Amino acid sequence: MPAPVISATELTKKYKDFAAVDGISFEIASGESFGFLGPNGAGKSTTMRMIGAVSTRTAGDLSVIGLDPNQYGPEIRSQLGVVPQEDNLDTELKVRDNLIVYGRYFGLPHSYLGPKADELLEFAQLTEKAKARVDDLSGGMKRRLTIARALINNPRIMMLDEPTTGLDPQARHILWDRLFRLKERGTTLVLTTHYMDEAEQLCDRLVVIDKGTIMAEGSPASLIKQYSTREVVELRFGSDRNAAAATKLESLAERIEVLPDRILVYSDNGDAALQKAHELGLNPLTSLVRRSSLEDVFLRLTGRSLIE
């Protein structure tokens, strides 16, 4: 593994008595795509803010590109591209000016920023919108502009806080494609998400985080292998029959989870498990055999769903 660009040891952030981040340790390698996966309020954004040198830690050690964020805020931030959870584009400026002015904040010269802004508008598929007002852009376009803006300083590390939350499926796929291209070019990506599919698409490695602590760490595939079975059968019997069916199902799978609306049966062979369920005389209203996902990992680790 190449030398880490970010390393945290027992990193802690407390607001009065409440520990938003409670002693987490991790390392992120250069060129890696690393995710923080967890529900709202897990401490993902706070961790991102500490890495981004806009929040000071309460305890523990943190090093970003070899520097301490508490001492070297401007130096660290000059190497980061930050995509915050909520767009904070400059609504008083046109689309292209947003990029130029942001580059000026990094002290970059106009001679460099002009061509760079055009290049990034093309990358973000916003060339025709160069002279548009920010408020006239769609949600997906604003998000892409925010990502283009974050790239104006050729950052070594991209920090993306829930990059696709609130976007429609098509806009998400366009965005994922753009982020994947960055990854291919060797940019280190650090992202938070509560979407499983997003983490599986984009992350080489991730930590599952809940209530400020790390629950598990690994690649999406290895986490699924470690904490779940290969396949899952989702069965719906109707809310009043779920409990009765659950007791019968326990015998034919490694593990089952009873959710309010459905039962998840964990098995390496989903079709066989479904077959057996039918043989037991259980006739679910609907059934679905699918591959295990990080959602199942999270459920296993915390006993809760990610999106409640």
Place this chain on the structure above:
Amino acid sequence: MTTTTDAPPVPHVNRPFLLPSLYAGNARSVMERGVLATAKTNWLIVVSGFFEPVFYLLAMGIGLGSYIGAIQVPGGHSIPYAAYIAPALLAVAAMNGAVFDSTWNVFFKMNFGKLYDGMLATSLGPFDVALGEIMLALARGFVYACGFMIVMQVLGLNLAWTAILALPAVVLIAFAFASFGMGITSYMKTFQQMDWINFIMLPMFLLSATFYPLSVYPDWMQWAIQAMPLWHGVELVRSLTTGLVTSALLWHVLYFAVMVLVGMTLTTRRLKSLFLD
């Protein structure tokens, strides 16, 4: 995606001797942003700010002044009423412009535009942001002052060559009000709280020896008014445009220098605790 060739690959941050981690030596970019945004959206407000003191001067100085005639100032001199209030209006204009830019403008950016969140995610520090915003307020104040000085010159209200020194004086006054105003605004969360700023500004404008000498007040009130910043501004500018310069001028300058220092410290600290918690 094409690659640009002769481009600097990464930005470079000079670590300043003073305030490292709070300052990146790039307040200019914040000011540039302000000029660009003003030019595109609210230039009308800027233009209207110029006319306000001119209207006051015409109504009060020329109109009302024709009934009042000359006014006695300390030292036994007497000067035309318009020449008496014109420098006060100039100081007030500097105060109003600086306060508008550093309070309402900053209030919106802080609470609605999220502009500073974006700025402070770059290599800028809170001191860059504070200084940049304040420089913008000063630039605007300077343009107003130049315009008003031309009006005063045309009307024959500049009584001495020292009047030209009123321009840097006005910038100093604006600097003091802007740095202080931005610091105070950082505590404001609602529109109701913002109204308190007007509540302080209006009496200060009317009572600070703007339209008549301080000697009309009882002693205790003279002391209270002399503690307020606008009185120092009015006296400073008036002594320069009328040419009645005394050593008191240095005290006025010192008053504003201290105000700048306190204001900048307050603002930088507040921005740090608000955005770099």
